[in-house]
Structure formats: C-alpha cells, structure tokens
Amino acid sequence: MNIALSLLNALAARGAREIFGIPGDFALPFFRIVEESGILPLYTLSHEPGVGFAADAAARFNGKLGVAAVTYGAGALNLINPVAGAYAERSPLVVISGAPGAAEVRSGVLLHHQVKTTDSQFAIYREITCAQTRLDDAASAPAEIARVLHACQEQSRPVLIEVPRDMVGASCAPVPLLPPTPHDPEAAAACAEEVLARIAGAERPVMLVDIEVRRYGQEERVAELARRLGIPVITTFMGRGLLAETDVPVAGTYLGIAGDPAISALVEDSDCVLMLGVLLCDTNFGVSSRQIDMRRAIYAADRQVQIGYHHYPQLPLGALLEALLALVRDLQPPHGRLPAETATLPPPLVDDARITPNDIAAALAALLREHGPLPIAADMGDCLFTAMSMANTPLTAPGYYATMGFGVPAGLGIQGTTGQRPLILVGDGAFQMTGWELGNCQRYGWDPIVVVFNNASWEMLRVFQPESQFTAIGEWRFAELAAGLGGHGVRVRTRRELHAALFAACERHGCFSLIEVMLEPGQLSSTLQRFVTGIRAARTRQGS
Ligand SMILES: Cc1ncc(Cc2c([C@H](C)O)sc(CCOP(=O)(O)OP(=O)(O)O)c2C)c(N)n1
C-alpha cells in the first residue's frame, strides 16, 4: 500500500463517493493512481472553482465527505473561494493538493506555482480549513490522514491534505479509523431534560431547523422528535429543503419580513424556539422584524448547546437528539396535525404573458408536481429567492456565503454523486462565471435541466443602487451556445413557451437542456422584493 492508495481507501471508508479535480504536474502522480485504482471515480472539470463547488455540493447532498483534487499553487489557490464557502456553510470538503517534492524544495530556486515561499499555500489554507497536513513523512502519514479526515467529519468543515509528488508512491500503512470525540452522556441527558422542561413550560414552542441537521445526517431523528413533540417545524433560509423527504410537514421557511407573515409570527412570537443546527447569520435572521429572544431560545449547533444562560459544551447535535428521543420515545404524539406549508397554488400560466420570476416558480412547481421531485441546485441571485417560493424540495445553494458561480457546478456535483438529474437555477451573471462547466456533461452522460434567469443585469445589485450603469451586463444569447457545449438550448419569452420548454426538457435525456428565460430588468420575485424592502428598512433604521 502506498500513500495515495491509503488516502483513497480512507476517503472511501468515510463515505466519499468520487473525486472532482483538475491535475497539474505536481499532482500527476496522484491522479494516475486515482485513475488506475478506480477506488473513487474521477470527474475532471474545466476550472477549479467549478471543481470546488461540485465537490462541496456532493458533500452536502450525501452528508459525507466531498473531495476536490488539484495541483499546487495555481490550482489550489484558484479553489479558495469554494473552500471558503464550504467553511462558512459547514460543508465537509477534503482538498487534496499536489506539492513539490523534498529535493525541489531544497533546490534553492523559485519553483513554478510558488508564491512567496513553498509554504504560502499551506499558510493561506489555514484560514479556510479546520485542519491541514502535508504528507512528507510516510511513517506519520496514516495518523495524519486519520487526524485531518476526523476533523473534517466532526466539524463538518474543509480540510487540506498536501501530497508532495515524491511521496505519492511511498509505502504506507492503512489509515486507522479514529473513534468519535467522546461526550458526556450524563450532560446530554441533563441537557435533554432541561430542553423538554423548557418546551413543556412554553405556550408557543417551535422548532427551527438549519444546515447542521443535514450535514450531520440527523434529519430522521429530527423528524421523529417533531412527531413526538408535535410542535411546528420551520426551516431557516439556509435550511430550505430540510425534511422534504420525510413525512413530517414543514410549516414553512423563516424569512423575517421577507417571508410569510404567519411563519415569521410563529418564530418571532414564540416563547421557546428550539434551534437545531442553526447558523446565526444575517441571511437567516437579517430581515427579522423583531430579534428572537435568545434568553428564551434553545440553541444547539457547533457541538454545543446554549439554553438561556446555561451552556453545555462538547455536546454534538446527534448526541442531544439521541438523548431527547430517549426521553420522548414513549410520548404519544399530541392530537392534531402539525402545521404544513400551504403550497400556494401557482397562478394559471396565461399563455402569452411576459415572464416574471414568480412565473418561473409556478412553472417549476407544476413540473415537479407532474414529474416528481428533482434535486435543485441554485446559484446566488433572484433564482435563489424564486426557489424559496417553490415547494420544500431538497435544495443546495450558497444561502449564507452567497457566492455566485455555485449553481451549475453544484448541479453537476449532485448528478455525479447521486446519478439523479438535477434542476439548476442560475442567473445570467452567475452563468457567465461557471456555466461553461456544462460542456463536461457529454463526457459523463449528465443531463441536468438548467433554467437561466436572463435579465441582462446584475439585478440583485441594481435594486440597491439603481443609479449605477455598471449593473447592465448586456444580453448574452445563452441558448444559442448550448449546442456548442453538447446540449440543447431554447430561449423563451412567454409563459406558454416556458411551460412547453420545461416539459420537453423532462422528456429529453442524455444531454443537458438549457432554458434561457428572458426577464424584464426590474422584475423581481416576491421573496426578493420583500428582502430588498426589509433590508432598506433595516438600513434606514440603522441610518446606513
Ligand atoms: C463570486 C461573486 N462575485 C460577486 C458577487 C456580488 C453579487 C451579489 C451578492 C449580493 O453579493 S448578487 C450579484 C449579481 C448577480 O447577478 P445574476 O447572477 O445575473 O443574478 P440576478 O440578476 O438575479 O441578480 C453580484 C455580482 C457575488 N455574490 N459572488
């Protein structure tokens, strides 16, 4: 066994299903073993940001490790933005980077791809990963790989593994599996009792769920807890799509004044918000009309639990849920049904009317009703806010870190790791960044359905600064480009054309279908419009 094979076997043993990557001379020996061993399928893409977003989406969808393999310097530094997004949004992404061999480092000349020193890349990655290692010693390599992958899984954050090109074939023992970091079961039980006492004593308790519930594979436990407690379940903006594949109804998504007033009232008027895996970030709570009283909330995230002023450190979400279920397992579910999101019936698609983002949501809702659920990857832009008004469907999107360029590669990552055809929602600005990755579909037989919101504008910016001209990015003709990338493209201007194009795309297999929807600038989804109104009001209050 050599270092590369030990590393690949360790990744597979921890649930990684594939590697997305772009090689370089510092990584060629590693890529050769990846390809020859077949332990994990290798999908090369065209630009490292796409590699990172695809691997991140695979991790989010599987709840396991995602893997991005790149060359040293130019490759790994090109990957920084997706890794930063994975760090911010708690995604377990493993970055494997080639690196110079020992003799090259000692040579005394500046190496190609080197920045300041040969350690610059490592130093930069310290800021966007939770653990790092360089496998420059075969004897310690198994323990180092075990340590870093363990951190990746437990913290659900990215890690860096540099593999010097002269070490790839070095003999290496298998990588040991480290036990989970222990927690105190008595503390878990005490915490669970306090949580249940708080809920029992509350008049309007609600459960608010967010990304850690999926990142740590806890959806079933959360669903069971919701059934037993019989309290309303609401997702955050980032948590949209959670529990969609369980039988537990979700009352809706909390979007503050940008969302359904009834849902906002459920959360903001609650005297006990049980927050499970919640990211306390501005996109989840930025447009709240009233701050949630954290003294009356129960906050379980980042391996700790806070109940008012009581703090339970080193208590992972899974351990808390296990302790809670042990106490409620014999509880009879209360009578009455949990409030469920009332899927507002979309307006009838009047044939010749011009298309607004709300019409896209309505047409997609009709498609998913007719053809069954599709996993959705959304980019940043109004396409993401439009997705909020669709039924609660598994959704992967950069809702907090808010980077553009995520949507198309993330859809490829989903199909690469699950084999399922995804629905990709992307704005024209974001498509200009990474939409070209669609050209790789034909090599792998991927056939996503891609809806491009073409408003010839960086519209999310224009609404905040309408006086600027630079947000007008011109009308690109994306549908015409599809054939050159190996797919099928159509430009639609009316609801009838949109409806027909979507249903035709569902019947088309074996290549991507790109539907370029022409939107009038200034046409926003209702959700984004309310977000903009809320943010403007908040800025006015703050005097900014
Ligand atoms: C990588 C990257 N660069 C820049 C931005 C800033 C930015 C936005 C966020 C707010 O920071 S929203 C937006 C415009 C998006 O345009 P498009 O994809 O066409 O979508 P839409 O027209 O629906 O807005 C930009 C440039 C970003 N989020 N991510």
Ligand SMILES: [Mg+2]
């Ligand atoms: Mg746009």
